[in-house]
Amino acid sequence: MSRFTLRTAAVSVALLWGSVSLPSWAADTPAAPAYTTKDLNEQLVLATLWMQASGEFKALSYQAFNLAKLRLDMYLAGHPGGKKVAVIVDADETVLDNSAYEAWLVGKDFGYSSKTWDKWMEAAEAKAMPGAVAFLNYVKKRGGEVFYVTNRKEVGKAGTIKNMKALGFPFVDDAHLMLRTDSSNKEPRRQQIAADYDVALLMGDNLNDFSAAFDTKTLAESDAAVESNKARFGAEFIVLPNPTYGDWEGKVYNNNWGASPAEKDQMRKAHLHPWQPAE
Template identity: 75%
Template sequence: MMNTVFRTFVLSSTLLLGSISLPSWADESTYTTKDLNEQLVLASVWMQNSGEFKALSYQAFNLAKMSLDDYLEQHKGSKKVAVVVDADETVIDNGAYEAWLVGKDFGYSSKTWAKWMEAAQATAMPGALDFLTYAEQKGVEIFYVTNRKMVGLEGTRKNLKALDFPFVDDAHLMLRDSTSNKEPRRQKILADFDIALLMGDNLNDFSADFKTKSLEGSYAAVEKNKALFGTKYIVLPNPTYGDWEGKVYKGNWGASAAEKDQMRKAHLTAWKPES
């Protein structure tokens, strides 16, 4: 009650006197990227600290083992078998980078991300090493199809090797080159391998079907492919960033912090109690 009274007093005084600036929570023109970064806090705390996040990661890799076993039992082709995984927030955890942005008046940038990749400090997702090693022991090759740019190749290689991940070499590290579309890289793998399953935190990690421009397009693609989730496609949890965020902005990544805040909140479905 006191807080409400205080805010009412400040706003009233501001309007009457005209010489007092509106506080940041009342004046959208003062809403900064630092303010927007505060919205990373709860998701980042959850990913770094909750047992539920770890459980979901273990669940994904346990499911991957079962799916791989089922695939290998039925596989009759002459090609070798591969598993395709994304890197970031799929087999490695970059939560420390996201947490670093909190309190800063800037967001993600290729410059700071390049420094993070070079530092090679991402940790293994819970269950990732066990699954990748298991697949290797089954005679399955691992391909890391990631949209990290080639500038991050050496840092990525160093990071994955430090985590003892298998198949960390030029043939299996498939970073982004001329396009963020992963389909050409998947097709390159399919020339010599049968892909047992794909793992990622972003729908674009799975199929060209998910290369859509709107949230509605994503929903339709998910419905079309729903039978493949948990078998061919295995999704890892990532509430901090992703292709979905750009669709919330209708592709306008250059929107101001205040505009992004408004667009995020406009997509919330809120309860409206009866008066």
């Protein structure tokens, strides 16, 4: 007997007995398959592929570091001396390219977790963002110092140092590698640097790499903060392209990172602004 016939029979029986509840064996109609994390990870494909395969990603990274060099030269030309000059950079997706970790998630039924991220850091296999090593060594050559203000945690310190030293980054030491401590807010670390240095510029892929002005909770607030600080981008703030993750994604979820894969998929699509063609 087919499943359909079984269910039809069960409905007839239920109707006969004046009940709408079905026996459990009969109610077992094929449900739509659940939307899994593996399904959601498929959405990483195009953004990750763009980072790994396109010349445009590489060109944008070079563009950012070429602009940074120009801005540093301008800053130093007008610097009166006194305090030393510093450049503050974020690590991930600013000077380090972790797209291989994202690519590894494709086809898996789990998302980012500190457990797998810790292993990734320990492996020390991140690549340098194009142009990053040359620019940061140029900062050193010009007498400046580089501070890496990152939310990588202490557990990843050894792997991060090994990785960055092997790639040729300067100032990879305890004084300049400022890992996450008790807070992901980078403002106290920026202020700590600014107490002793004149900060020429800041580089990052996430708005909170730049200023407390971007410490926002919603997409609308984030948008407004960018508008009111627009003259600072390309000047003291230089942004690197990261389409794969970021604080913006949490705002898409109303900061509910624990939402199910199906809910995340729905929230992502609800934030799209589709074309409404005329009838």
